[in-house]
Amino acid sequence: xxxxxxxxxxxxxxxxxxxxxxxxxxxxxxxxxxxxxxxxxxxxxxxxxxxxxxxxxxxxxxxxxxxxxxxxxxxxxxxxxxxxxxxxxxxxxxxxxxxxxxxxxxxxxxxxxxxxxxxxxxxxxxxxxxxxxxxxxxxxxxxxxxxxxxxxxxxxxxxxxxxxxx
Numbered sequence: 001x002x003x004x005x006x007x008x009x010x011x012x013x014x015x016x017x018x019x020x021x022x023x024x025x026x027x028x029x030x031x032x033x034x035x036x037x038x039x040x041x042x043x044x045x046x047x048x049x050x051x052x053x054x055x056x057x058x059x060x061x062x063x064x065x066x067x068x069x070x071x072x073x074x075x076x077x078x079x080x081x082x083x084x085x086x087x088x089x090x091x092x093x094x095x096x097x098x099x100x101x102x103x104x105x106x107x108x109x110x111x112x113x114x115x116x117x118x119x120x121x122x123x124x125x126x127x128x129x130x131x132x133x134x135x136x137x138x139x140x141x142x143x144x145x146x147x148x149x150x151x152x153x154x155x156x157x158x159x160x161x162x163x164x165x166x
Contacts, residue, residue, distance in 0.1 A: 019123060023047040026119050030112055039112040046116030053088040057081055083145040090137040094121060 023044050031040035054076050059067070061081050075081055097114050100106065125132055133139045134150055143149035 018127075019048050019051065019120065022123055023116070023119070026116070030115065034108060034112070036108065036112075039108050042109055042112040043116040043119070046113045047120045048116075050088045050117055050120050053086050057084045057086065060085070079147055079151050081147050084140070084147050084150065085145055086140065087137070088117075089121070089124070089135055091121070091135050092137050094118060 026047060027040040027044035030043045031037060034040070055072070058072050058075055058081065061083065062071070062075075094114070094117055097117065101110050101114055121135060125135065130151060140150055
């Protein structure tokens with residue numbers, strides 16, 4: 001989860017780099033290419049706010065009453081949730097979105113929205129060292145949304161690093 005950087009000595013420091021900077025650069029490219037500020041803004045919003053599904057998973061598991069931003073960041077970065085739906089991180093939804101745009105010949109604002117989501121997925125697939133199938137909702141559903149089954153390799157790595165004596 002690129003909004004949070006966890007440092008062993010300093011704990012969690014929240015740095016809006018990752019998706020935010022990349023999305024801003026992508027939005028600038030959209031503005032340059034289309035010459036439309038609203039399209040650029042839609043691209044930026046869709047490529048960053050898609051991560052709200054991490055918050056949905058956190059609230060589903062821990063509730064809103066005890067929300068703690070530090071714990072939220074750690075739960076995402078360190079795969080601490082028992083289940084994860086990640087409802088918006090879905091290649092199936094992306095396919096449906098692009099199909100609607102093409103079939104219904106939707107305008108540049110819809111295209112900008114879809115480009116932002118596609119850009120987010122592209123960054124996730126390039127920089128998150130996890131199995132690409134994880135981005136299929138059906139894959140997660142077949143694993144009953146259990147974090148340990150979806151992210152088996154990452155969970156083993158995390159557990160191995162936590163069990164290492166320093």
